[in-house]
Amino acid sequence: IAQNTQRLNTMRRINSAADDPSGLVHASLLQMELTAAEATSDGLAQANALLSTADSTANQILSNLQQARSLALEAAGGTLSASDVAANQVEIDSLLRAIDALARTEFDGRRLLDGSSGFRVSGYDASEILDVDVLDKQTDDEVTVSINVTTQATQAHEEYKGGSLTQDTTVVVTGPDGTATVSLSSGATTTDIANAFNAVTYLTGITATRVDSTTVNFDTVDYGSDATITMNVTKGSFNLDPAASSDGTDAVATINGQTVTADGTTFSYTSSQVSLQIEVDPTASGSLTPFTVSGTGLEFVIGTSAANRARIGLPELTTTSLGGLTGKLSSVISGGSNTLTGGRAAQALKIIDDAIDDVTRAEAIIGSFQQYTxxxxxxVMESVIENTASALSAIQDADVAVETASLTNNQLLLETAYQALSITTLNSRNVLSLLTSLTSRVF
Structure with missing residues (x-):
């Protein structure tokens, strides 16, 4: 009865080692696992909140860039007055400076997107390598990266040869960024031709350079096999060499002994230790200055063992890091080399587009790690907690129905015993009384 009462009071089947020695040991181990799983689950919730903050911050940076792109596109169209261009420049300055402030967003005292929560890259020559993005690093050790560029990337290239036009001419030109129609008047010089094509660079991604009075060179801003030039003469005469179209070629390099073909000038390299995207300068050739990748980025415990960890390096999304071959986003801010007011609207637009690609890729990295890791x-931790708690309950929790039935049964047995004892005592008294009566009659 005492054991039944204790179990019902504590709701535990095992209240001491004497109740079930092996069960107590098993329950203790399960309790340790449950505590570890609950702690890991709390840590994962914190990690999820951090990554959500980083993702929403990156999304706001992307929104700023899209607004800046609209302003640059207006200026590149050539229809705005000088005062309108200046006003657009002021807006762009505010939007881009806000990006640097957003990159310094903190969570639990840690800055997220200013580069301090990422992997560290050091030692490369900026004249050879324009940018290195560390997508993953699965070792605590420093990783050295050696690159030997064996084939340089090229732009798509076309040439106009023919001097001044002898008739009105219309050319539909298609480049990496899109298509535009260029209308030229009879008598247009090579200077006029170059200016007309450069006026739509922001639409096509193709620049024109006057060589002399007879020749104009056309080149894509981008490098690689995706960089193409196609020209369709729909009216008049326009002498091209090569005729009609041209493609660029991708760079090829050996990276730590592995042959890699670039996407233009950007190499994607993956080993058992590290995953990188490396953008090289188009002029870089031969053995480049080696660089190192170090640090652990952000680490999170994802299992019940402290050794079960996952890491991510949050990308740097500042104006000095975002951009591409044409330049960095910081050069679009007033005082830089690619401002709207400096007549570089097409270049500013290209830089902003490259920055948008950078941020979009960063969001994909953050989002995939948040979702899949x-x-x-x-x-998994939710399932572990549920199943472990269930197993622990089965071992140590009292079965109320069983204990109640047992208590009732034991109480009935005790009551029956008391009744039997009472009858026995009464019978003994009756016998004693009879003996006493008989004795008195005899004597």
Whole structure:
């Protein structure tokens, strides 16, 4: 009865080692696992909140860039007055400076997107390598990266040869960024031709350079096999060499002994230790200055063992890091080399487009890690907690129905025993009384 009462009071089947020695040991181990799983689940919730903050910040940076792109596109169209261009420049300055402020967003005292929460890259020559993005690093050790560029990337290239036009001419030109129609009047010189094509560079991604009085060179801003030039003469005469179209070629390099073909000038390299995207200068050739990748980025425990960890390096999304071959985003801010007011609207637009690509890629990195690593681990921990708690309950929790029935049965047995004892005592008294009566009669 005492054991039944204790179990019902504590709701525990095991209240001391004497109740079930092996069960107590098993329950203790399960309790340790449950505590570890609950702690990991709390940590994963914190990690998820951090990554959500980083993702929403990156999304706001992307929104700023899209607004800046609209302003640059207006200026590149050539229809704005000087005062309108200046006003657009002021707006762009505000939008881009806000990006640097957003990159310094903190979570739990840690800055997220200013580069301090990423992997560290050091030692490369900026005249050879324009940018290095560390997508993943699965070692605590420093990784050295050696690059030997064996084939340089090229732009798509076309040439006009023919001097001044002898008739009105219309050319539909298509480049990496899109298509535009260029109308030229009879008598247009090579200077006029170059200016007309450069006026639509922001639409096509193709620049024109006057060589002399008879020749104009056309080149894509981008390098690689995706960089193409196609010209369709729909009216008049326009002498091209090569005729009609041209393609660029991709760079090829050996990276730590592995032959890699670039997307233009950007190499994607993956080994068991590190995953990188490396943008080289188009003029870089031969053995480049080696660089190192170090640090652990952000690490999160994703299992019940402290050794079960996952890491991510949050990308740097500042104006000095975003951009591409044409330049960095910081050069679009007043005082830089690619401002709207400096007559570089087409270049500013290209830089902003490259920055948008950078941020979009960063969002993909953050989002995929959050969903597939942290999210999956959170789901597993929820299952571990549920199943472990269930197993622990089965071992140590009292079965109320069983204990209540047992208590009732034991109480009935005790009551029956009391009744039997009472009858026995009464019978003994009756016998004693009879003996006493008989004795008195005899004597």
């Amino acid at each position: 942290i999210g999956s681990a959170s789901n």
